[in-house]
Amino acid sequence: MPVFSAAVKPPGWLGYAAFRLTMGVYEPSLHVMSPFAVAPGDAWSMMTPKEPRPTKPRILRGEVEWWLGAPIAVALLTWGPYWVRNLAIGRKDWTRIPALAATVFDLTAYLQPIGQAMTGVVTAHLIGPFALLMRLIALTFPNASVPEAWFVARWMATTAALFVFAWCLERWSGVGRNMARLLSLSFWIAFILVLGMKPGFASWLFPFGVLGMVGVTIVGERLTKRRIISAIVWSAIALTSSSLYAWYFLFVAVWLGVTWFLWLVKNTPRVALSLAAIGSVSACVFAVVFAYWITLTPAGIVWIELTQRLSLSYTHMIFISGSVLLTMLWTVLFGAIYAVASSDDRPKIEVTGIAWLSLLFTFFHSPFTGHYIQNDHFRSAAAILSWFALAVIWSLVHQSPTTHDARRTRFIPYLTLFISLAYVIRILAAPYAWNRDFLNVLQLTHWFALLIASWLAIRWMQGKKPLETKTFATIVLSGSLLIGGNAMAATYFYEFKDLPKIEALIPVFNWVKANVPPGISICTGQGGEGFNIDDMLAAQTGRVVHFSHTTMYHKERDVALLDRLRVISGFFDAGTAGDQVNWQLLSSENQFIVCAQYPVQVKLFHALGLSEDRIDALIGCPRKTIDARWAYVKDAMDHPIRDMEAFKRVCPFVVVPNAKKSYWHLPDDYREIPVTNEIYVFASISTDLR
Known part of the structure; x- marks a missing residue:
């Protein structure tokens, strides 16, 4: 058939x-x-x-590049430039990094407590719970230098930042996984590549901060579904995660409080009013108890004075800066988008808009709280929130049409577009990064995000076809490479330019680590114009060095630092040695910072004819306290008293550059130990060398 x-x-x-x-x-x-x-x-x-x-498992289809390739790429960017430089100069142990020039701001201030944590002794409280991490790294790699131990922590932190931020972007905005990873990578290149070179908000604190922020959005979702227990759990996660950095924590706490309050008012207004009353009474009781603790107990007095040395000041003056303007522009932009969005899209827009309003309040908290806590530090949260907002707008324009008449596009997106463009051009013309102002990386990152978001919003409101993903990716990655790549080039240019001067001191660093026990202090001077041997010695060895920057952050009374300055002035001519300006700055114990935070208001008050004393009172500048502290130290410099026993307690070791040797008048029982031709170490005969 x-x-x-x-x-x-x-x-x-x-x-x-x-x-x-x-x-x-x-x-x-x-x-x-x-x-x-x-x-x-x-x-x-x-x-x-x-x-x-x-079919191949998902992990084998593009996931390997992400989960395995990203850590390898971050490792190459962390160690690679130094290895290439070591090979270029013919160093045999080219994989080792014994010293850093610490080009990025504040890096030396963090390296010293990192070095201390590696030995198990911590006196400068700047790295918090990460001291345990550094101790574990030191135990795992016992021969690691302080910079090498930090590089391990930096690699771990910045890799985690890339992964955590991608997940948070996807979770918050609803963009696809690939787009979330693209935005996370772009932000990483622009923001973390350079600012993550130092501990702090852009490295090991970053993953915890963004997790706290996205936790608030999850709380909002849980409340909408009336899953109260889950909302409480996520509230605890958000607060705990963000608590490692005060400026992340305060923003998250305010935003979380607003989220809960709005939900309670909408669903149970009586409960909301009752909780508001209970909260007000509780806050008053807490304020009284806390005031008693910080004014009448020794531990409380030490705590409040340490906090003041970390720049807490008393003022009701409103804070104004470029980041405040950016926050206001984001707020009005989301208001304009909310007005023309569909009802289905408004909840997501509302959440992000409330976040911007909460951040604006944290910038403006001083009139209500009476405190200045370096309010400009909230700009780190603004930079992160800018990229969350950009992801939300990208998701919106690709998933929902506008309900607005395209012929009546609101002017607000044009306003935010032109202002952000002006700021981007202004920062790039600085010259950007090559003037060693690496904080401009932060400024440029969030203004760039607002620029792109405004452009997307204009196209969406006009009913135009959304950008192709490839086009958007090209624009965002190109901008990020311009921001981060240019800054990285400038950073390594200055780093490798200054590094030979630091490497010449490696024998001194090694001698100190071998002979000075952890916790024992060393005294030295600045070492010359543009080169602070005190900061470098503390950073590369982890020892307590007077007067490096970190000596202000010990848990002690303010007067302890002033008394050390007075004791050492009996044996060191700080004025003739060129250290007087540094000593005057140290004697202010960071209280001068608030005096320079209100230039617009100061100009206005001068125009109104107000006296300097009245202006200082209005902006919270404690100039009289600063002057009194300096007078206390200057009196000892002008009339030195040689207190031998006090000096031996403060300075059992003295590191002296040869050029500064004539300015030191040490006790007779200090023996001279030549370490290099340019650096000498003096130690009391009674001091045991290890």
Whole structure:
């Protein structure tokens, strides 16, 4: 019997291909003979659908590049430039990094407590719970230098930042996984690549901060579904995670409080009013108890004075800066978008808009709280929130049409577009990064995000077709490479330019680590214009060095630092040695910072004819306290008293550059230990060398 009857025509190539394609296993390159060229039975067997070939697991389809490639790439960016430089100069142990020039601001201030934590002794409280991490790294790599231990922590932190931020972007905005990873990578290149070179908000604190922020959005979702227990749990996660950095924590706490309050007012207004009353009374009781603790107990007095040395000041003056303007512009932009969005999209826009309003309040908290806590530090939260907002707008314009008449596009997106463009041009013309102002990386990152978001919003409101993903990716990555790549080039240019001067001191660093026990202090001077040997010695060895920057952050009274300055002035001519300006700055114990935070208001008050004392009172500048502290130290410099016993307690070791040797008048029982031709160490005869 023939295979095909007269009523059934054999399938042609097109039908066969369509059949195989619908089964999901058609391969255009597959060579198939005509069914009439073979035996009838074989013809039917060829048309029988094949079993689908097993697909590769998801982890093998693009995931390897992300989960394995990203850590490798971050490691190469962390260690690679130094290895290349070591190979270029012919260093045999090219994998080792014994010293850093610490080009990025504040890096030396963090390296010293990192070095202390590696030895298990911490006196400067700047790295908090990460001291345990550094101790574990030191135990794992016992021969690691302080910079090498930090590089391990930096690699771990910045890799985690890339992964955590991608997840948070996807979770918050609803963008696809690939787009979330693209935005996370772009932000990483622009923001973390350079600012993550130092501990702090852009490295090991960053993953915890963004997790706290996205936790607030999850709380909002849980409350909408009336899953109260889950909302409480996520509230605890958000607060705990963000608590490692005060400026992340305060923003998250305010935003979280607003989220809960709005939900309570909407659903249970009586409960909301009751909780508001209870909260007000509780806050008053807490304020009284806390005031008693910080004014009448020794531990409380030490705590409040340490906090003041970390720049807490008392003022009701409103804070104004470029980041405040940016926050206001984001707020009004989301207000304009909310007005034309569909009802389905408004909840997501509302959440992000409330976040910007909460951040604006944290910038403006001083009139309500009476405190200045370096309010400009909230700009780190503003930079992160800018990229969350950009992701929300990208998701919106690709998923929802506007309900607004395209012929009546609101002017607000144009306003934010032109202002952000002006700021981007202004920062790039600084010259950007090459003036060593690496904080401009932060400024440029969030203004760039506002620029792109404003452009997307304008196109969306006009009813234009959304940008292709490839076009958007090209724009965002190109901008990020301009921001981060340029800053990285400037950073390594200055780092490698200054590094030979630091490497010349490696024998001194090694001698100190070998002979000075952890916790024992060292005294030295600045070492010359543009080079602070005190900061470098503390940073590379982890020892307590007077007067490096970190000596202000010990848990002690303010007067302890002033008394050390007075004691050392009996044996060191700080004025003639060129250290007087540094000593005057130290004696202010960071209280001068608030005096320079209100330039606009000061100009206005001068124009109104107010006196300097009145202006200082209005902006919270404690100038009289600063002057009194300096007078206390200057009196000892002008009338030195040689208190031998006090000096030996403060300075059991003294590191003296040869150029500054004549300015030191050490006690007779200090022995001289030449370490290099340019650096000498003096130690009391009673001091035991290890």
